[in-house]
Amino acid sequence: MYSNKITVLVLLCAGLLSTSCKTGLFGGDVPAAPTEPAAPSAPVVVEGMRTSYADVVEKTSPAVVRIEAEGRAKQQAAEQSPFGDDFFKRFQGPQQRPQLQRGLGSGVVVSADGTILTNAHVIDGADKITVLMADNKSFPAKLVGTDKASDLAVLKIEAQNMPYLTLGNSDTVRVGDIVLAIGNPLGIGQTVTSGIISAKGRRTGLSDGQSFEDFLQTDAPINRGNSGGALVNLNGELIGINSQILSPPGSGGGNIGIGFSIPSNMAKSVMEQLLKNGRVRRGMIGVNIQNITDDTAKALDLKDTSGVLVSNVKAGSSGEKAGLKRGDIITAINGEKIEDSNVLRNKIAGTMPGTEIKLTITRDGAVQELTATLDELDPDNNPAGTSPRGQNEPSGAEESGKLGLSLQPLTSESAKQLNVPTGTEGLVVTDVDPSGAAAEAGIARGDIIMEINRQPVKTVDAVQSALNAAGDKPILLLVSRGGQVVFLTVRPG
Numbered sequence: 001m002y003s004n005k006i007t008v009l010v011l012l013c014a015g016l017l018s019t020s021c022k023t024g025l026f027g028g029d030v031p032a033a034p035t036e037p038a039a040p041s042a043p044v045v046v047e048g049m050r051t052s053y054a055d056v057v058e059k060t061s062p063a064v065v066r067i068e069a070e071g072r073a074k075q076q077a078a079e080q081s082p083f084g085d086d087f088f089k090r091f092q093g094p095q096q097r098p099q100l101q102r103g104l105g106s107g108v109v110v111s112a113d114g115t116i117l118t119n120a121h122v123i124d125g126a127d128k129i130t131v132l133m134a135d136n137k138s139f140p141a142k143l144v145g146t147d148k149a150s151d152l153a154v155l156k157i158e159a160q161n162m163p164y165l166t167l168g169n170s171d172t173v174r175v176g177d178i179v180l181a182i183g184n185p186l187g188i189g190q191t192v193t194s195g196i197i198s199a200k201g202r203r204t205g206l207s208d209g210q211s212f213e214d215f216l217q218t219d220a221p222i223n224r225g226n227s228g229g230a231l232v233n234l235n236g237e238l239i240g241i242n243s244q245i246l247s248p249p250g251s252g253g254g255n256i257g258i259g260f261s262i263p264s265n266m267a268k269s270v271m272e273q274l275l276k277n278g279r280v281r282r283g284m285i286g287v288n289i290q291n292i293t294d295d296t297a298k299a300l301d302l303k304d305t306s307g308v309l310v311s312n313v314k315a316g317s318s319g320e321k322a323g324l325k326r327g328d329i330i331t332a333i334n335g336e337k338i339e340d341s342n343v344l345r346n347k348i349a350g351t352m353p354g355t356e357i358k359l360t361i362t363r364d365g366a367v368q369e370l371t372a373t374l375d376e377l378d379p380d381n382n383p384a385g386t387s388p389r390g391q392n393e394p395s396g397a398e399e400s401g402k403l404g405l406s407l408q409p410l411t412s413e414s415a416k417q418l419n420v421p422t423g424t425e426g427l428v429v430t431d432v433d434p435s436g437a438a439a440e441a442g443i444a445r446g447d448i449i450m451e452i453n454r455q456p457v458k459t460v461d462a463v464q465s466a467l468n469a470a471g472d473k474p475i476l477l478l479v480s481r482g483g484q485v486v487f488l489t490v491r492p493g
Helices: 054-063 075-079 264-277 294-299 318-322 341-349 412-417 437-441 460-470
Strands: 009-011 064-072 100-109 115-118 128-132 138-147 152-157 178-183 191-202 215-218 230-232 238-246 259-263 287-291 308-313 329-333 356-363 366-373 398-400 405-409 427-432 448-452 475-481 484-490
Touching: 054 064, 054 178, 054 230, 064 115, 100 238, 115 264, 128 152, 138 264, 152 264, 178 238, 215 238, 238 264, 259 264, 287 341, 287 484, 294 475, 294 484, 308 318, 308 484, 318 366, 329 341, 405 460, 427 437, 437 484, 448 460
Parallel strands: none
Antiparallel strands: 009 238, 064 100, 064 128, 100 115, 115 152, 128 138, 138 152, 178 191, 178 230, 191 215, 215 259, 230 238, 238 259, 287 308, 308 329, 329 356, 356 366, 398 405, 405 427, 427 448, 448 475, 475 484
């Protein structure tokens, strides 16, 4: 449905004060640790059980760096941060001039010539970027490029023969694999934690559909300041760039064992494009897609929920040219089975524009093969916002009791008031019974119902006929809201 439960996600940058802390907790100097003889090395494996990750840490930690970013505050942008936790801490004084921001994050050296991967949000708005190595050597860094859609950035320092990590193949990572997270949490210095891969292909939805997410989820403890740090496997390969943590209300913004890392294969593709072109190009097919629920499958008389449902096809798009239609179910791309809309979206976006792809679809129960040549995604062409609610809606609506809706045919005047795209036909939802089936499915005032069970509806009589024909089965509605078209399933009470 349209309404989603809001999840609180905390980005993992830590703000620092302009002075560094060199004293103890109570103001005195921190005493030097007493010198002790080195303990004998413990065996890494005892009776088949690993007892130490020291060899992996020794191999990988020198390539994980601390990133300090400075910039002048843009007060309005900071106050409206969509993440609810600004990664730069602002220092406000009585003056009105822009304030200095300082932030701290992590990064990973990925080539001997000083190429570094980090998160885009770590260096966003920075005028000066400094990289500090594990041995405390520091280098000024140049920003090669950023890609906010994947939350990745590439930096370059003037250095040679740098310690670096090799990018592993994140596609071969399995749930249950042991991983280490290395970074600079909370400004305390480089820290290593261990855990496992908890899930793959996760999507947090933090960026309202504008980002491309295929996260590796891990329970290796990571906190603020770990952003841009390394997630490595026991071979010492970089398999992820740490990016987000899940931190529900009441948790204090700390780690609860649910962290997300950008997979290395996505990072590698973005990095190579930024190094070559300074920007990232992505493929686009020009369709709206959604997952198939059990109720949707019942409404469409499908055997199961396999595949991805096409809810709209943009005129003139590569999808339309290939022959895709609303209501088609995409089951495979280039022969690879597709079960999830986010997977399909990432695969399309990860393919270069102009590439020819093969789509396997099901239409009216019959399997077909279509060929599409991908368009190029315009990152500035964002979908329209939510249509206005409760303002200038048509009056004199007629009641549809089975759904708990009041409806009125869409007119040219009401279409203009509601910002409805030209050519849209259907009925305007003028009122919703809060205890009705439609309200439970997320239908709201101002929505346009275009179809019921794949049948176009333009009058209240047509709605009643379609509802009567549906019987007790779940009812599939095609709804237009704010320029977006989606299928919603309603289960009558």
